[in-house]
Amino acid sequence: MKIFKIIAALWIIILSSEIFSQAPNISSIPDSINVMAVYGTAVSDSFYIANTGDADLHYNLFDYNSLAIGLEMLHENDFSIFPGTDYTNSNWTSLSGGAQVTGNNLTGVLISPQFSTLDCEGFYLAFDQNFFYQPGSYSKVEYNNGSGWSEVYFQNADSSTAHQKIELPSGPTGQLRFTGYTTKVTGNTAFWFIDNIEVVGSWHFYYDCSWLTINSPIEGIVTHSDSTLIRFTCDASGLQTGRHWVNIVIESDDPDEPEKKITVHFDIILGTPLNVNTYIENDLLFVTWDEVAGADSYDIYWADDPYGPFAYFWSTQLTSCAISTYWAKKFFYVVAKSDE
Ligand SMILES: [Ca+2]
Ligand SMILES: [Ca+2]
Numbered sequence: 001m002k003i004f005k006i007i008a009a010l011w012i013i014i015l016s017s018e019i020f021s022q023a024p025n026i027s028s029i030p031d032s033i034n035v036m037a038v039y040g041t042a043v044s045d046s047f048y049i050a051n052t053g054d055a056d057l058h059y060n061l062f063d064y065n066s067l068a069i070g071l072e073m074l075h076e077n078d079f080s081i082f083p084g085t086d087y088t089n090s091n092w093t094s095l096s097g098g099a100q101v102t103g104n105n106l107t108g109v110l111i112s113p114q115f116s117t118l119d120c121e122g123f124y125l126a127f128d129q130n131f132f133y134q135p136g137s138y139s140k141v142e143y144n145n146g147s148g149w150s151e152v153y154f155q156n157a158d159s160s161t162a163h164q165k166i167e168l169p170s171g172p173t174g175q176l177r178f179t180g181y182t183t184k185v186t187g188n189t190a191f192w193f194i195d196n197i198e199v200v201g202s203w204h205f206y207y208d209c210s211w212l213t214i215n216s217p218i219e220g221i222v223t224h225s226d227s228t229l230i231r232f233t234c235d236a237s238g239l240q241t242g243r244h245w246v247n248i249v250i251e252s253d254d255p256d257e258p259e260k261k262i263t264v265h266f267d268i269i270l271g272t273p274l275n276v277n278t279y280i281e282n283d284l285l286f287v288t289w290d291e292v293a294g295a296d297s298y299d300i301y302w303a304d305d306p307y308g309p310f311a312y313f314w315s316t317q318l319t320s321c322a323i324s325t326y327w328a329k330k331f332f333y334v335v336a337k338s339d340e
């Protein structure tokens with residue numbers, strides 16, 4: 001009988017502690033949030049911190065552990081400023097948003113500033129070009145990895161519009177020198193046009209949460225049976241296309257869930273080519289479209305009917321293509337693509 005009394009007393013103590021202690025209860029926290037933005041743009045999203053307990057919930061939140069996979073831009077010049085920030089130039093001129101050297105027995109030399117390539121392996125130089133060859137002319141690219149100049153590209157026999165992607169030797173620093181020598185032969189003057197110089201690092205993992213900004217207060221109180229909206233922005237500026245992610249951690253005084261984690265997946269996609277147009281010139285049908293930021297190439301699809309079915313037709317790094325006027329009754333659409 002005595003034992004029963006003790007058990008009964010314990011039971012009452014346990015029961016009363018269940019009844020009278022009050023606790024917050026964090027809820028409505030998603031495991032992950034998927035956010036998508038077009039290359040170079042920012043997008044906002046939000047989530048709720050709800051409290052279904054019967055006491056105030058005190059929380060604070062922070063972002064951490066953002067593990068991204070991407071291609072690192074080590075150096076770039078799209079000639080939006082001519083000849084480019086800290087470039088030295090002789091005889092190259094600004095043309096159509098790029099740089100061109102042309103003339104009779106003229107040498108143009110364009111030298112980039114030094115840029116850091118420390119801890120980078122397997123990176124490459126990419127650029128667009130249009131080299132109109134005449135006998136004696138040449139186009140040449142040299143690279144200085146910190147221990148002297150070496151030639152990485154040379155063309156002295158043919159015209160070329162081929163987009164270049166050239167692996168560069170590693171070293172502590174990088175510097176580029178573009179030399180064009182142009183001649184005039186039987187009335188034709190050679191030229192070399194270049195644009196979109198990029199030195200891009202190889203695929204790698206890196207930690208960076210700078211693209212995520214939490215716009216709401218990062219600490220606060222949610223009263224019982226209430227909720228608080230947390231807004232955040234993901235900014236794709238300076239990020240490559242592909243998936244990036246970050247964890248938002250919410251610490252609170254919820255007794256059994258003191259730490260909750262939301263993984264934000266941030267997908268950066270390319271925009272849609274706008275203003276797809278056609279015109280006929282010199283017995284050729286030209287299809288043109290606006291450049292898409294971040295695009296490395298474009299796939300062109302065509303069909304006999306405006307509603308399709310569309311079939312793959314051609315791929316190009318330019319923003320136009322020329323086709324026989326025999327195909328003038330075709331319908332076209334264009335998809336932007338990136339190398340990643
Ligand atoms: Ca809880
Ligand atoms: Ca340009």
